[in-house]
Amino acid sequence: MNKVEKAFNTLLNEANDLCIGTEVVELAARPDSFQFTRDFYSKQQPLIIRNALDSWPATKNWSPQYLCEKFGKKLVDVAVTPNGYADGLATNFSDKKEYFVLPSEEQMTLNEFMQHLDDPTGPVYYIQKQNSNFTSNFSELMPDIDTSLLEFAEKCFQKSPDAINFWMGDERAVTSMHKDPYDNLYCVISGCKDFILLPPHQVVCIPRKHYPVGIYKRHKDGQFFIDPVFELNVANGRNEVATTEWISIDPLFPDLELYPQYSKTKPLHVRVNAGDLLYLPNYWFHHVRQSHKCIAMNFWYDIEYDTRYCYFRMLEDLTLD
Numbered sequence: 351m352n353k354v355e356k357a358f359n360t361l362l363n364e365a366n367d368l369c370i371g372t373e374v375v376e377l378a379a380r381p382d383s384f385q386f387t388r389d390f391y392s393k394q395q396p397l398i399i400r401n402a403l404d405s406w407p408a409t410k411n412w413s414p415q416y417l418c419e420k421f422g423k424k425l426v427d428v429a430v431t432p433n434g435y436a437d438g439l440a441t442n443f444s445d446k447k448e449y450f451v452l453p454s455e456e457q458m459t460l461n462e463f464m465q466h467l468d469d470p471t472g473p474v475y476y477i478q479k480q481n482s483n484f485t486s487n488f489s490e491l492m493p494d495i496d497t498s499l500l501e502f503a504e505k506c507f508q509k510s511p512d513a514i515n516f517w518m519g520d521e522r523a524v525t526s527m528h529k530d531p532y533d534n535l536y537c538v539i540s541g542c543k544d545f546i547l548l549p550p551h552q553v554v555c556i557p558r559k560h561y562p563v564g565i566y567k568r569h570k571d572g573q574f575f576i577d578p579v580f581e582l583n584v585a586n587g588r589n590e591v592a593t594t595e596w597i598s599i600d601p602l603f604p605d606l607e608l609y610p611q612y613s614k615t616k617p618l619h620v621r622v623n624a625g626d627l628l629y630l631p632n633y634w635f636h637h638v639r640q641s642h643k644c645i646a647m648n649f650w651y652d653i654e655y656d657t658r659y660c661y662f663r664m665l666e667d668l669t670l671d
C-alpha cells in the first residue's frame with residue numbers, strides 16, 4: 351500500500367469513527383437556528399425533520415388533480431428519456447461508447463405531462479429542470495409555500511436561495527449519483543423520495559472519469575438516439591465533442607469487480623415522506639428515486655468557498671481516473 355492509499359484509509363476510518371454516523375439524524379420538530387448551525391451546518395451533517403412542512407397549504411392541497419385543475423393548460427419544460435436517467439450514463443449504439451447523456455427537453459401542457467405519467471410503458475417524463483423552474487414555471491403556487499418555516503436554516507446560511515426547483519415525475523425516473531455546490535433544503539410535498547447519500551470525503555472511493563457528452567434526441571417515429579454535443583476547443587480552434595466528469599458507478603448495482611474501492615463507502619439511506627424536509631449539506635453525493643407522481647421542491651443555497659471546499663477539490667484531483 352503506498353503512502354497516499356494509507357492516508358485515504360486513515361481518512362475513511364477516522365471520519366467514520368468520529369463524525370459520520372450510520373443513519374441520517376431525524377428530528378420531530380424544526381431546530382432553532384443556533385442548534386441547526388451548531389449540530390448540522392457546521393458539521394456538514396444531513397438532517398431530516400419529520401412533518402416539518404405539514405402546515406404548508408402545498409402539503410395539504412397539491413396533488414396531480416389539483417395541479418391539473420389549476421394549471422392544466424400551462425406549458426411546462428419536461429425532461430424526456432428512454433430509460434428514466436436524465437443526466438446519466440448510457441451507451442451510444444452508433445459508436446459503442448459510454449456517454450454522459452442529457453435529457454431531451456420538451457415543452458408540453460401540464461395535462462399532457464400527466465397523461466404521459468399514466469403510461470407506464472412509454473418514455474420517462476420528469477419535471478426536473480434545475481434552473482429555478484418553480485419561480486419561472488410555477489410562481490402562481492408560491493402562496494401555498496410558507497418560506498418562514500425555512501428561516502431556521504436561512505439565518506444560518508445568511509442568504510436567500512439561488513434557485514427554487516420543482517420536481518414531479520414517474521417512479522421510473524432516477525437521479526444518478528452526483529453532488530452539487532449548494533446547501534440543499536429538500537421538501538417532499540406528495541409521495542416519497544428515497545435518497546442514497548455518501549459524505550464528501552468518500553470521494554476517494556467513488557470511481558469517476560471523463561465521459562463524452564451527448565443529448566437524447568428523437569427520430570420522427572419517436573425512437574431515441576444519442577446526439578454528441580460539440581464545443582469549441584479554444585486550445586486548437588476545433589469543434590470537438592464536449593466531455594464532463596461523472597460517477598462511473600450505479601449505487602443500486604455497484605460493479606465491485608471493476609471498482610473494488612467502492613466497497614469502502616458507507617452509504618446512508620433515507621426515505622423522505624410528504625411533509626418532511628431533508629437538509630443535504632453541499633458536496634454530499636446523492637442518488638434519488640421516487641414514488642409515482644411524487645411532487646417535491648428544493649431550495650439551493652450557494653456555498654462558502656472555504657478551506658473545506660479546497661480540501662475537497664484536492665481529494666477530487668488526487669482520485670480522478
Ligand SMILES: O=C(O)CCC(=O)C(=O)O
Binds near residue numbers: 517543636639
Ligand atoms: O429529486 C431528484 O430527483 C433529485 C434531487 C437532487 O438531485 C437535488 O436536489 O440536488
